[in-house]
Amino acid sequence: MAVKNKNVFDFSPALESAGHIQLKDQYELFINGKWTKPKSGKYFKTINPSNEKVIAQVAEASKTDVDAAVSAAEKAFNGWSSLSGKERGKYLFRLARLIQEKARELSVIETLDGGKPIRESRDIDIPLAAAHFFYHAGWADKLEYAFPNRKTEPLGVAGQIIPWNFPLLMAAWKLAPALACGNTVVLKPAETTPLTALKLAEIIEEAEFPPGVVNIVTGAGATGAAIVNHPKVNKIAFTGSTEVGKIIQRATANTDKKLTLELGGKAANIIFEDAAINQAVEGIINGIYFNQGHVCCAGSRLFVQESVHDEVIQKLKARIENLVVGDPMDKNTDIGAINSKSQLETINKYLKIGKEEGLEMFQSSCSVPSKGFWCKPTIFTGAAQSSRIVQDEIFGPVLAVQTFRTIGEVIQKANNTPYGLSAGVWTDKGSKIFNLTQQLRAGVIWANTFNKFDPTSPFGGYKESGFGREGGVHGLESYLKFND
């Protein structure tokens, strides 16, 4: 039940039901089109972070299992890559349609396994995942138009490692372009959120994909390392932390593996005095509290022009008081559960650091359920460039607020970070927007909006936020080699 908030009209709980979903107690590895028990016989539990109840047991893939998955993908490659683009595309169209059909079930499972509000998995994650397959399906027979004057070829076996913040959506971001370009795949979902990827494997079976084209192996870091280090893997696509991304780059330096990395971020969200303040406040809220702040492109550094600082902060606090924090299955819920205990510990560590650094902390006065992992929406005001909470990616619902006077100052401050994934600008003046968007060193810039995604829109970072793009015509390059 959503936690009652004394400042707003009392919403009655509007719980989404879980009655229609089909989940097994135990999931095996999806290798060569078959559900395969792990050689080690080891399983791990995946829990619902909003009540800590076990949902299912999931196989832990060892090096041997990864080996089998890579072999299956390697065997399937010739057949899949020599299919005509038209036929390949039809498989992906089929997949997109099946995801749309099962959207409700997938949304509920996403929310149960990951803790995100049902409103988000229903309206954003699952529809976008289907859209990604639909968009890329159409590329499969049109690749010669994507890169003028070049001949393209698929790479071979793609190893893909995805994070826990958008489990099914990240699987779609990775699988759709890889398959459209004619590669076969070994995909590893995150260990805290494996269930929608396993449901996707069932859908892939239902869509009658040739065996071995998509293999899904579950496990933690060791499983991922086995994929990264496998000699028969031709491409690694990783989304996760900058720290692990660097490890992967070093690990693959000695190979011809093509590498793309989507890593951390610390996005600046910049509010000018001439912005539509109420809209900007909504944008700040969406920028940092979307998906509990578990978003690599989250607007975690707020820059407010001094003249409107007090007004913005006052409105921001009022808005935070109105956010509904609690049961992710409640359709009223704005902020769900933190994905895992260890992530909650990381966030709490940063809350402590922020306080110790003398910053002023404000949190919603809401109460949170006693079971599960929760963090109230938080803002720190009076932060400086040197504050740890300004420098480090926290990956939680924590906003650091700084002020500025001039455009030059805010550009310098915004760019003064090793990251460069995204940024936001709020002003009513068009020419100012384009000045800012040109000067901010980041791969995605939102002007008078934030946290928008689309399969046609390339996503990816500058600097230590990684390299390569996902989505759009530019994203195809990550899964092709050029023979000319």
Next chain:
Amino acid sequence: MARLEIKKTYKIYIGGKFPRTESGRFYNPKGIDVNVCKSSRKDFRNAVVVARAAQPAWAGRSAYNRAQILYRIAEIMEGRRAQFISELELQGSSKKQADEEVNATIDRWVYYAGWCDKYQQIFSSVNPVASNHFNFSVLEPMGVVAATAPEESSLLGISTIIATAIAGGNSLIAIASESKPLCSVTLAEVLNDSDVPGGVVNILTGNKDELLPHIVQHMDVNALVYCGSDKKVIIDLKEKSADNLKRIAHYSTDAILSDSGESPYFIKTLNEVKTTWHPIEKVGAVGSSY
């Protein structure tokens, strides 16, 4: 009485100036009776500072202006053909080979001059997102690029790597061919006379093996281009560049020196894709009346 010839002092090129290496060291390329600067880590670091400072203004020039400056480089080179040819001959080329290399180089500058105001149109996109947003992706220069020229070429190699980097709005520090460094210094003089702003191109001569470990670990370099096929070096660069995730591109010497060295994809490689979202107001939309 015979006239005593005036010999040229070969110096490096940093920030639009021609200093000697701060280290005071020099070397003699094999078979050539010339002292050449053996640049140091400190020279490289100085070059990065001026390259960083010069880059935003260079990227901010209009594409048309950058194109004219690259074309100007070709014009000035044409006027100094004789000097380049005699240097190439001094470094072992036949008269015919030297003549061909100078022709190819001048034509290559013209080729990339023409791309400055076109590659953006080839590689940009307007993306038809499903929501009410105007969404577009453009290329933006990576920033400061460091590049090693192909060892086998004194002029065409370094010209190509400079042209591909600056046509796309980057600034760079180019490391000349170690065994054939003479033309690179003369090229710097051409650049300096062609309205290329100081600091946009910096050229160092010296020992590549000594400089590369410093280059790859420099935290304020955005991309590194290596021309050559030494596997060990490539692995080492990929591994060490992880410290700041600088982008690594490596090209075979042949890819740079042959006709395939002419391609806008070289420009694209040193650019990032930036995507911008902007809402479209649909309030009161009633549809087109014409």
